[in-house]
Amino acid sequence: MKPIWIVDDDQSIRFVLQKALEKAELPVRSFASTREVQAALATEQPQVLVSDIRMPGGSGITLLQELKRSQPQLPVIIMTAYSDLDSAVSAFQSGAFEYLSKPFDVDKAVDLIRRAVDESLREQGAESAGLETPELLGQAPAMQDVFRAIGRLSPSLVTVLITGESGSGKELVAQALHRHSPRAQGPFVxxxxxxxPRDLLESELFGHERGAFTGAQASRRGRFEQAEGGTLFLDEIGDMPYELQTRLLRVLSDGNFYRVGGHAPIRANVRVIAATHQNLEQRVRDGLFREDLFHRLNVIRLRLPPLRERREDIELLVRHFLHKSAAELGVETKRLSEAALAVLQAYPFPGNVRELQNLCHWLTVMAPGLVVDVKDLPPELSGATQAPAGAGVAGVATGAGAFAPVAAAEPASGTEAQGAVIVPAAVAAAWEVDLAGQARSMLQSGGTQVMDQLTQRFERAVILAALEVTHGRRIEAAQRLGIGRNTITRKIQELGLDPD
Structure with missing residues (x-):
């Protein structure tokens, strides 16, 4: 076990806590200032850090914020006098494990530190066991609201509907709800x-009996049975075929279901968590989703913010993903320059956290040096900062409401060029190279459904560009794209581009 670090400019406080912790057979090390701690962090790490708020030469809150960026799992206990209570509460909301008011009872202080040590060792044990338990990261107010909601919802078994854009981390939220629930020892499916495919989905969910259909040579347990005693996560519930929604509603209502071809009811002892990137209310109005099922799922709704609403988390996520990619590839961890980080923080990330993770993996493989500068970023990011401002710049949609500048072609002469978009060959080649690079990065990082994801991004970009050019007139946009009016309306709804 690593030592507990005590940081306080008051020598008597350090002495009392150090002796009490040594008596409790806990390793301890003390520091008189935050500067000493920062110097020691270059080569060592504590198991738990206990810090005063007000000290000459550095604030305990500032130290807390720095540690939460670099070591988000490290428990930090803030010590404060009564007059600093507001600051302590603020620190607690910023991620402190707990705060300790002065004067404090030494035995209670040791008990609090023991709790922090236990929490730290649990996290450390999970990592050393190689468990795949990805944690959500974020310090933005929107993510703190999500964390608080997870804390409130985890002890219960209530059905939860998670909404959010593709790539925002909905499955991670579902895993967190399961991991901290009474069903944590059960399976997460x-x-x-x-x-x-819709003709296989019913069997996947509910299982089938032998001979239920051609090729069913043996009985098979479905996902509901596999999740017995645990949690079943139904991702993209908005895409479930209408005829299967009735069967799901029946399971949620009375807890029983039948295998395909079966006649004996099976009791479902599972907690259901559903997720979607679609507007279910609109799909109900369009007759594509059952209203009674919507209300059954929508007991508690948890909205996960897109990455563009939590830009302050990008630095933390970049550091985490770069470190993770470097560990997977067995190379040294890269870091971003201030200028490169500023570019990422300005980019809308239509693919959200998943897109950022893939980008970090690409940078780990492709960036030439340990420090990633703007010139090392992919063209769709670096081009936005390097193109000259003013006339002669055309907008190519890269995300919801965002456009990356690309040098426009010289206007063609003659009537044949009217209404046409002329793209230079060099730009087209760069676009194709970048697309291939994105696909390669996603495939190398273990991504699945890569074709669907890239197709959605392509369609989103093209439709947004058309709507931008036609000032939102959908019929004209459809005509210029060469698709039908119903097609563009459906695509806008599927891609979540409809503001309603």
């Missing part, structure tokens, strides 16, 4: 209802 996930199924993407949009990724399975």
């Amino acid at each position: 996930a199924i993407n209802t949009a990724a399975i």
Whole structure:
């Protein structure tokens, strides 16, 4: 176990806590200032850090914020006098494990530190066991609201509906709800209802009996049975075929279901968590989703913010993903220059956290040096900062409401060029190279459904560009794209581009 670090400019406080912790057979090390701690962090790490708020030469809150960026799992206990109570509460909301008011009872202080040590060792044990338990990261107010909601919802078994854009981390939220629930020892089973053909989805969910259909040579347990005693995560629930929604509603209502071809009811002892990137209310109005099922799922709704609403988390996420990619590839961890980080923080990330993770993996493989500068970023990011401002710049849609400048072609002469978009060959080649690079990065990082994801991004970009050019006139946009009016309306709804 690593030592507990005590940081306080008051020598008597350091002495009392150090002796009490040594008596409790806990390793301890003390520091008189935050500067000493920062110097020691270059080569060592504490198990738990206990820090005063007000000290000459550095604030305990500033130290807390720095540690939460670099070591988000490290428990930090803030010590404060009564007059600093507001600051302590603020620190607690910023991620402190707990705060300790002065004067404090030494035995209670040791008990609090023991709790922090236990929490730290649990996290450390999970990592050393190699468990795949990805944690959500974020310090933005929107993510703190999500963390608080997870804390409130985890002890219960209530059905939860998670909404949010693709790539925002909905499955991570579902895993966190399961991991901190009374069913944590049970299985967590996930199924993407949009990724399975509709004629196979019923069997995937509920299982089938031998001979139920051609090729069913043996009985098979479905996902509901596999999740017995645990949690079943239904991703992209908005894409579930209408006829299957009735069967799901029946399970949620009375807790029983039948295998395909079966006659004996099976009791479902599972907690259901559903997720979607679509507007379910609109799909109900369009007759594509059952209203009674919507209300059954929508007991508690948890909205996960897109990355563009939590830009202050990009630095933390970049550091985490770069470190993770470097560990997977067995190379040294790269870091971003201030200028490169500023570019990422300005980019809208239509693919959200998943897109950022893929980008970090690409940088780990492709960036030439340990420090990633603007010139090392992919063209769709670096081009936005390097193109000259003013006339002669055309907008190519890269995300919801965002456009990356690309040098426009010289206007063609003659009537044949009217209404046409002329793209230079060099730009077209760069676009194709970048697309291939994105696909390669996603495939190398273990991504699935890569074709669907890239197709959605392509369609989103093209439709947004058309709507931008036609000032939002959908019929004209459809005509200029060469697609039908109903097609563009459906695509806008599927891609979440409809503001309603």
